[in-house]
Amino acid sequence: MQLKMKRRIREDQYDLLYPRYGKADVEQWDVTLLATLITELFPTSLQPLDIFLIKTEIRGTRNELQHLSSTSNMADADFDKYWGRLETAAKTLAKQVFNAKDEASFLKKMEFAKRNNLPNLGDCLRVWFEDNLNEVNSNTREMASVFKQVIAEIPGTSGDTKKRIKVVDNIFTKLQESFETTIKEVPARSISVKECADIRTKLRDKHHVVVTGSYNSSYTETAIAAVKGMHYDIKRSVEMSISLDWRHIDPENVDLVFCRNPFGSLSYDESKAKGIVDMFNNMIRTTKRNRPLDIVIVTDFQILKKLKEYHDHELLEEVVKVFGDTSETQPADLTLGCENHKVYSTYLPAVHNLGVLTSNYLKQHKISSLQVDKDVLKEAKGKFKAKKAIVLTGPRKCGKTSVAVALASFYKPCQCLLLTDPYDFKALDFQITCLVIIEDFTGKYCYDKKDVCR
Template sequence: MGDKYCRLATLLVEICPQPLRKLFLKYMYADTKFHISSLGAYLLARQKELLPLKSKKVINQEEWDLLFPKLGQADETTWDTTILALLITKLFQKQLKQSERDAIEEIRYIRNQLHHKADLSVSDADFDDLWKRLETATILLAKQITPIPQYAVDIKASIDDAMVNNLPKLGDTLRSWIPGIVKSLNLQISNLEDNMRRLKEITEENLKCSKESQTILEDSSVEKIGSSGRTAKRLKTCDNILISLIRMFKTTLYEKLPTDFETPPEVQSIKAKLLQNGHVVVTGLQGSRVLETALATVRDLPYNHERCVEIKAASDWRHVDREEVDLVLCTYPFGDFHLDYKKAADMNEILNSMYQATKPSAGKQPLYIVIVSDVDVFQKFTTKFQHKILAEVVSVCPTTSVEAPVDLTYPNTNTELDINPCNQNLLEAFILERVSRIFK
């Protein structure tokens, strides 16, 4: 510990508190709000104002015991610059002059600066600056206490003596000063421990939140193929239309397929083409129960009905997600019983996309698609548009018997038909097949 540091400590411990103690007593005796009988009585009268400072640890227990000793009376000569500065600015803040307030704050600031100083050596420049500031503040307070100049002169003489002469009371001074340093260091350590503990809590909390966030993110994201062809994570979105398409499929399956429906032989052909190619078109004449046959096929396949959808228009296709759907039932996409040119043109735009979805890619399972259409409407559509997804066709023959024969003249009686030769041959072969079944 250097000589300059010790002289600054002596000034703060031995000399600076002297005018502070007299300033406190001056304002205490001038306080007409309380009947003063002693220092202890005055402090008790104002104890409630000091209790918040104790609860906030601005005043520690040791300092509190000096103010309110369990044995004996309070003695202002035991108070250091810290407690004196605190009491004066707290209890007499309205009475204090601005010059007094500035001087007190200067002394307190320099005292704290030296207590918190890690290196106890002081350079010549720093010593001269700190000494001058402490001297100015202390003499200013001395002049405020009494109009008699002798007190300020005596304080100045004490300061000059501490500046150059021996320090016979240095041991006692350091015994008073060093506990303050220890207390300051303990406070810094305590604050550091609190900060480290809080940092640990924040770190653990952040790790927990990070794991929870990661879990939520993983649960809410799916892998999709980007425009570059690479697999990337994408956030799931709640598609209410997709949910509606799933609900519509289940409604159609349970309401349109009778429980006593006899499975026709075409079901096996539909299954074979669907499993082999990923897509199939199921057609037939009116009354041939085309939809029921397609539904019976789907019912017998091992698909989760929560991952099957029904679409009726081209606009539904963009809501079909291969991550969410295994099978698509496309019912009468070109029109119910007559070709709907608007629906047909829209479907023509997406059939190639549907076909590509039935092919496995990037390790993904293909999407299975069953298209159900009236044979007349389907033939009209294929005369104008050709797509690979329409190549695999299974025609469902209507149920017929001698007692209730099917009307095989239906296509020829439809004045709106415009069938090309190839489709006409297909239709005639279909009729001959049905006739041969009747007379077997």
């Protein structure tokens, strides 16, 4: 339960440990679940080398293979590399947990697993047709094998599994082509490296992520750059924008689904959003399969906010917000989601008073701030933009306050807060406040060591 609460194991993994019906089947546990249980429940029984082999070599190799487009087309050199890591780790662990007889048996099974492979499926059909045509009526196993090659299992809208004959799907082809076009046409410029890394982390851990931002924050470009860095097979990637597209996506043939503006392009579209939301349960199941499907949803923040007013879902929990570049004429919008600029947080009574105090402070010095020397303001803005913090110093009545208010004029009044006491810092609401002005930092009339230390 502690592992579940700490999100070390997922809900579906917990269900494998304690199924609602019947007994737990160890054969259904995946490598990640097994590795987590061993390392978390028996830490005192493991040496540092054991933990390294289990987490880094075995589970790490599994994760790398998980993101390959097709393991069946792996080059011999790559196979030898991956197999070598697994073989070394497995043999080292086997020496510690098996006796000589069991170790020998384990090594034989491992060697068999390496050399045993499935026959060519297409060739199976030819051989069957030539050699066993006359035995079809009496040998249902062969018939079942043939149908298995031409039937695909797809998830239904209610979570059940449906089967269909594999056919050429023109719409699926268009979804592939749309993704190829997006990859080529959307430039990977002005991207945020940090947010790009966050997107990849969520895809590796959760297999789904929502990338959002404002019109000038290049959130689509950042999502594309993150996807490129994951090295998905472009032929196994699709782009969708409406709910009907999901019906043409076969998880067996797709590794990545790129949902671009699925809830509306320029404004929130309830009819369009409702169709996508109805597919959410089905989409989240595909991210929890043995071979998971990765889903990236790209949408404007205000549209996402509107969606959450009517619909909420697990799929919308993993969100990465991308902020725009800053410039003198167009500072970054750090208030995504803060539409009501007149409302201050009220979890502390002092917050409202600070808002009123700041508003009057800015009004009082507004005229003098317009008279600040341009060179001084330019230098202050340059340092402030580079370091995100600046100390304004000088003799009394030299215009320090005017420069501070001039810098604050690049923000909305509700985004600024004047702090006159160190305790005021506890009243900050980082969802609203973007700029803090600390007046008389070192003391008002003389140096105040106590205030400085606080």
